[in-house]
Amino acid sequence: MQQEPISIFDMFKIGVGPSSSHTLGPWKAARSFIGELRTVYPLASIKSVQVLLYGSLAKTGRGHGTDIAVQMGLMDQDPVTCAVDGITSLMEEIALNQKIVLGGETEIPFNPQKDIVFLMKESLSFHPNALTFLANLADGQHLASTWYSIGGGFVLKEGAAHTGKGQIQLPFPIDKAEDLLHWCRKTGLSIHEIVQENELSWRSESNTREGILQIWRVMKECVYRGCHTEGVLPGGLQVKRRAASLNKKLLKGRTYASFEEWISAIREGGNGFSYTLDWVSCFALAVNEENASFGRVVTAPTNGAAGVIPAVLLYYVVFCKGNAEEAIIQFLLTASEVGCIFKKGSTISAAMGGCQAEIGVSSSMAAAALAESMGGTQRQALMAAEIAMEHHLGLTCDPIGGLVQVPCIERNTMGAIKAITASQLALQSAPDFAKVSLDAVVKTMWDTSLDMNSKYKETSDGGLAINIPLSLPEC
Known part of the structure; x- marks a missing residue:
C-alpha cells in the first residue's frame, strides 16, 4: 500500500466541519472541478452543473453536510478562509433563488434538491466515497469528472496520475x-x-x-x-x-x-x-x-x-x-x-x-x-x-x-x-x-x-x- 510522501500539512488541514471525508473532501473536489473547467472553457459557457453522490457519500451525505460542501466548492469558496457564520445564509439563498454563482463569477440555474443526486444504492468500486460532476455547455458539449474522497480531506481524481509530492525524494x-x-x-x-x-x-x-x-x-x-x-x-x-x-x-x-x-x-x-x-x-x-x-x-x-x-x-x-x-x-x-x-x-x-x-x-x-x-x-x-x-x-x-x-x-x-x-x-x-x-x-x-x-x-x-x-x- 505504499503511497507518495506525505507532509505534515497533508495530515493537518484547516477546514470546515463536520467531516473531512464527507465535507472537506467533496468541497475540495468541487473546487478542483471548477479549476478543471477554467482550464478548458470559460465559466460563462457552462449552462448547468449536476453532482452525483455515491456510496457512503449518498447514505450519510446530508447528515455530514456533503450537499453543502459541494455547493461551497462550486462557488470556489476556500474552506480555510471562508466566513463559516455565513454558510447557512448562502445555502438558503441558493435554495430560494435556485441559482449558484459558479466559481464565484458566473450565475447559473441550480436547484440543490434536483441537481445534487444521492444515489443510495450505487457505489463505485475504487472507494465508497465517490462523486461525479456533470457540466453541460451552451454549445451542447458535456463534461464528466469523477472524484474520490479517500479520508482526511485527501481526494483523488479518477484516472489522474500522481504528481507533485510523489516526485519528491525525501x-x-x-x-x-x-x-x-x-x-x-x-x-x-x-x-x-x-x-x-x-x-x-x-x-x-x-x-x-x-x-x-x-x-x-x-x-x-x-x-x-x-x-x-x-x-x-x-x-x-x-x-x-x-x-x-x-x-x-x-x-x-x-x-x-x-x-x-x-x-x-x-x-x-x-x-x-x-x-x-x-x-x-x-x-x-x-x-x-x-x-x-x-x-x-x-x-x-x-x-x-x-x-x-x-x-x-x-x-x-x-x-x-x-x-x-x-x-x-x-x-x-x-x-x-x-x-x-x-x-x-x-x-x-x-x-x-x-x-x-x-x-x-x-x-x-x-x-x-x-x-x-x-x-x-x-x-x-x-x-x-x-x-x-x-x-x-x-x-x-x-x-x-x-x-x-x-x-x-x-x-x-x-x-x-x-x-x-x-x-x-x-x-x-x-x-x-x-x-x-x-x-x-x-x-x-x-x-x-x-x-x-x-x-x-x-x-x-x-x-x-x-x-x-x-x-x-x-x-
Whole structure:
C-alpha cells in the first residue's frame, strides 16, 4: 500500500466541519472541478452543473453536510478562509433563488434538491466515497469528472496520475514504523527531528514553523470557541452542547479575558486526577461540537476525530507545562508522522475502515507525540502509538442520523484519554519486551477493515444508527 510522501500539512488541514471525508473532501473536489473547467472553457459557457453522490457519500451525505460542501466548492469558496457564520445564509439563498454563482463569477440555474443526486444504492468500486460532476455547455458539449474522497480531506481524481509530492525524494523515506526507527537509529535524531528534515524537501524551516503555529492557532481558537458556545447542535438530533457548561462548572467563577488568561485560570484549579480528566474531556467535546456545527477545525487526521490531538496537546500545555512554541511544534511533527504511517499502511477513512481509522489513528498519533514530548525514547513513542491503536481495533462507525454527533463527539474524549494512558504505559515500559509492534497493529487494522461488514463503515446502516429510534429526515 505504499503511497507518495506525505507532509505534515497533508495530515493537518484547516477546514470546515463536520467531516473531512464527507465535507472537506467533496468541497475540495468541487473546487478542483471548477479549476478543471477554467482550464478548458470559460465559466460563462457552462449552462448547468449536476453532482452525483455515491456510496457512503449518498447514505450519510446530508447528515455530514456533503450537499453543502459541494455547493461551497462550486462557488470556489476556500474552506480555510471562508466566513463559516455565513454558510447557512448562502445555502438558503441558493435554495430560494435556485441559482449558484459558479466559481464565484458566473450565475447559473441550480436547484440543490434536483441537481445534487444521492444515489443510495450505487457505489463505485475504487472507494465508497465517490462523486461525479456533470457540466453541460451552451454549445451542447458535456463534461464528466469523477472524484474520490479517500479520508482526511485527501481526494483523488479518477484516472489522474500522481504528481507533485510523489516526485519528491525525501532524505528519510518512511513507509513503516520500522523505517522511522531505522533512520532514528542511524542518525541519532528524534522522531520530530526526522520529520522536520523531511519537511525541508517542501519548504524552508521557517515556513514549516509558521504553518505549524497557524495549525495550533486554529486548534486553540476552536477549543476556546467551543468552550464558550452554548445551544443545540444542528441536524435534528437535538444534541445539547456540553463543553461550555462544563467549562463554567470547572472554573468555579474564575474570570479571564483571553485564551492565555483562560489557561491560567484552569491551572489555578490544580491538577487532581478527576479535574484533569474533566478538562481533557471538555477540550475534546469543545472541538467536536464546533465540528458538528460547521465550525472551523483542523483535520487531525480527520474532522470526526479532530478533538483528540488538541485535547491531548492542551493537556500537555496546561498540566505538563509544555506551552513553549518549540514543544508544540515538536508534538505536532511527531503526531503527523504516525498518521502518515497509518495512511500508507492502512486507512484514515471511516468509510473504508470504520471508526478505528479515525479515533483510533488520532489516539495513536497523540499518544506517540505525548510520549516523546514527556521525554520518551523513539521506541517508547512508537510503543505508545501501538498501545493506543491496539485498543481501538474493530471500532465501528455507525453515526446516528448520519450526523457526526452520536457517538462521534464522546468518542473523541475517549480517544484522548486512551492516548494519555497509552503514553503513560509506554513511558513506564521497556519496548524490548513488547509483544506487538506498531507495524503489526497497522497491518491488523487494515485486515480488520477488510473483514468489517460495510454497514459499520460510515453508512448509518448498522449499530447505534439503527438501534436508536429517531424521527429525522432521511440522511
